[in-house]
Amino acid sequence: MMLDDRHLLRMSDDVGLFEHACGAIPRREHGYCLDDAARGLVVLSREPDLTPRLARVQETLFAFTAHAHEHGRFRNRLGYDRAWQDAPGLGDWWGRALWGLGSTAAHAGRAWLRAEARLLFDAGARHRSPDLRAMVFAALGAAEVLTRFPADEPARALLRAAVTTIGPVPPGPDWPWPQPRLEYANAAVAEVLVAAGAALPDPAVLADGLRALDWLVDRQTRDGRLSVVPAGGRARHQSPPGFDQQPIEVAALATACSRAHAVTGDTRWPAAVELARAWFLGANDAGTPLLDPDTGGCGDGLRADGVNRNQGAESMLAMLATFQLPRLRTGALTGAGAV
Numbered sequence: 001m002m003l004d005d006r007h008l009l010r011m012s013d014d015v016g017l018f019e020h021a022c023g024a025i026p027r028r029e030h031g032y033c034l035d036d037a038a039r040g041l042v043v044l045s046r047e048p049d050l051t052p053r054l055a056r057v058q059e060t061l062f063a064f065t066a067h068a069h070e071h072g073r074f075r076n077r078l079g080y081d082r083a084w085q086d087a088p089g090l091g092d093w094w095g096r097a098l099w100g101l102g103s104t105a106a107h108a109g110r111a112w113l114r115a116e117a118r119l120l121f122d123a124g125a126r127h128r129s130p131d132l133r134a135m136v137f138a139a140l141g142a143a144e145v146l147t148r149f150p151a152d153e154p155a156r157a158l159l160r161a162a163v164t165t166i167g168p169v170p171p172g173p174d175w176p177w178p179q180p181r182l183e184y185a186n187a188a189v190a191e192v193l194v195a196a197g198a199a200l201p202d203p204a205v206l207a208d209g210l211r212a213l214d215w216l217v218d219r220q221t222r223d224g225r226l227s228v229v230p231a232g233g234r235a236r237h238q239s240p241p242g243f244d245q246q247p248i249e250v251a252a253l254a255t256a257c258s259r260a261h262a263v264t265g266d267t268r269w270p271a272a273v274e275l276a277r278a279w280f281l282g283a284n285d286a287g288t289p290l291l292d293p294d295t296g297g298c299g300d301g302l303r304a305d306g307v308n309r310n311q312g313a314e315s316m317l318a319m320l321a322t323f324q325l326p327r328l329r330t331g332a333l334t335g336a337g338a339v
Contacts, residue, residue, distance in 0.1 A: 021313075039314065095129060132166065138162065182233055184248065210264070258273055
């Protein structure tokens with residue numbers, strides 16, 4: 001089954017990806033963001049044979065990312081009038097930009113695109129963000145680079161710095177997590193530890209990552225289905241279900257488990273990927289599919305009473321990333337991170 005590109009193409013123009021949608025209709029007035037361009041680069045870099053239309057989207061998203069770059073930092077929000085709405089910085093969008101660039105540098109099918117992406121990645125990788133999630137996303141890009149260029153020192157240094165930022169995983173079964181609460185894209189944190197443990201290599205870091213990921217899967221599985229951390233996060237004493245559950249959380253868990261399987265060969269991880277895929281198809285706390293088969297889009301969140309009907313770029317890309325995994329669970333995804 002090939003990538004369902006219907007909503008991806010609907011949300012794209014010659015500038016980038018529209019961030020928001022009303023139903024399946026792009027909301028042009030909200031413009032574009034680098035976060036989504038980077039997510040799109042990750043997804044498209046995984047595809048071994050892009051159609052001409054998707055190859056053009058990949059080029060457009062790369063050009064958007066290059067346009068957002070300034071001395072290793074990146075802008076995030078561009079209005080429909082093509083005017084930037086923020087200054088260059090090192091927030092989550094910087095991390096996601098490096099993730100998308102690293103994915104492109106390692107896996108894009110065209111040599112010129114790989115070369116240009118590596119140059120931009122190298123410029124950004126020399127910076128460090130004070131934000132943990134930004135460092136996590138950037139480290140996923142570094143892990144991608146190291147799958148193709150294992151001696152790349154900026155990527156290795158960035159990956160080591162991310163491990164330091166994450167800090168130690170506490171011992172014991174009660175809360176083997178490096179933060180006092182679960183926030184967003186949680187599995188990406190564990191995935192970086194798995195990636196770093198395999199690439200550096202560091203067996204202790206790998207063991208911590210696998211232990212944290214195993215705990216996270218267990219904590220987000222309820223009655224045989226995923227019940228993921230909601231948008232507001234989850235404190236230590238809170239239990240599922242919780243709403244608004246986000247597709248990004250499910251995609252993060254799926255791709256972290258796919259990486260764990262690629263690194264270890266342990267057969268327990270693909271089962272979690274299948275739970276993630278099933279979540280989009282209706283095996284969730286509301287018993288409602290988020291996939292819209294008529295549009296190829298994905299609802300923006302799971303509520304207690306059903307699905308948010310808006311189909312923004314983040315949700316669509318999270319679903320596409322999850323659906324890619326069973327089809328592309330090969331060496332090309334050994335370093336692939338969550339959207």
